Amino acid sequence: MTSKDLRITDESTTLVDRVEEKLLDYFRENKLMPGDSLPNEVELAKALGVARTVLREALSRLKMMGLVKSRTKVGMTLAEPDILGGMKRVMDPRIMSKNHLLDILNLRVIIEIGMSPFVFMNKTEKDIEELEQIVDRERVLRDNQLSVEEESKFHFKLYEMTGNDTIIQLNQIFAPVFGYIKDHFSKILDDYTKTTPDQQRPSHKDLVNILKDGTADQFQKAMRKHLELYFHLLHKEYQKGDG
Amino acid sequence: MTSKDLRITDESTTLVDRVEEKLLDYFRENKLMPGDSLPNEVELAKALGVARTVLREALSRLKMMGLVKSRTKVGMTLAEPDILGGMKRVMDPRIMSKNHLLDILNLRVIIEIGMSPFVFMNKTEKDIEELEQIVDRERVLRDNQLSVEEESKFHFKLYEMTGNDTIIQLNQIFAPVFGYIKDHFSKILDDYTKTTPDQQRPSHKDLVNILKDGTADQFQKAMRKHLELYFHLLHKEYQKGDG
């Protein structure tokens, strides 16, 4: 047993927590749909047997997630939640554990590789043109690297081509994490780019060309290669945490 | 201009919303780290110029995300947030728009394809054995399909092999969505399995064998093929939405 297992969880469930649960149960059991209206606060509080303030603290949480909307006089209605609403607010690399950061980086790499078949499927003339413009504007810095802005602009366009709003949002939410990682693991990343021949690392330009004239499979492999340095980083840093 | 552009957004930002923002700003500006303690509620409310009830509604949101912890007498402390905390609560396929559901399905497919290099990298003898056990227990139903439980058990093990807690959690949170999709798009899925020769659809058994004796590239391609029916579903249903 490690010291981690000894810590007191102290999950002293508060009344607000339970009310929040109850509300969600209530929505599900009554099969409420977006647009359906809820009882007013006073009634709800009475039905739940709690003070209005407690009810409102629970409702406040659901409002943050977009599940509940309210307007004076009109009352409260259910709505389709913004599942990323909470994440958007609290994503801050500064306060995240190293392992958590690596998890997110890993997830990003996974998404970029996994989405490449869809990017290839959805590509249009216009997309290719835009990508070419982005690539043409890129200015190479030291060690064949790009600025963070240029780097992310290119990848953002690829995300856009998935046509998947959730994924696009996810990329935006994760963005600060990569900036942070590039800063804090720059040594490992630099070492890798210096010791790996450029030919083994497809540039953005190469990717566009393959997307344009190659096959879906070639594109995915190239993306995989393009992201290889993160494989390297993940492999090296996850190891450390285990020890 | 479509009718969608006419709707009243009514983003009447409430005081609680602004206090929530202010708190997050305050945390960032003061570079608070997990473990650091916050001023007590009365002081905070005074500093913000709002009633304690309002402050508490804002804090309640941050507590839901795990960013703030509180204990009587001790006070409040900052903690590393659970970025999926909000999502976990409100993920309910019943109330999600079709496009949103497809986005999630798409994301799952993307993750499963993208994670296959990592699954291959991380595989151990023990993992293979477990997978073989899972596959051996599987009972084929009509049309070469499996029960939802068996299906998800196999894939869950693959997620586990990524060693990425965030991704494992994400899979669990998404699980209800797939159940829902399998129910509601069963016609399309059944049609596909009926009209596509079994040889073109790698079974779980095939996947394990490739994972065991094949290459990383073969494994990824097999995963891609295994998920092909979802490509089919996504292609067909996303189309509809556009019209």
Next chain:
DNA sequence: AAGTCTGTTTTGTAGGACAAATAGTCCGAA
């Protein structure tokens, strides 16, 4: 029929009171 006014309902905000938990202190006994 159209616009205006007024009353009423419901959420939004404020503030006070007390309960419950518990860290810290002090005191007394082994």
Next chain:
DNA sequence: TTCGGACTATTTGTCCTACAAAACAGACTT
């Protein structure tokens, strides 16, 4: 001295009341 128990002060948790603000509904006016 050290341990334990009682007390105290502090802070969050819960309840309650009051009023402000928004906006729907219906009556009333022109």
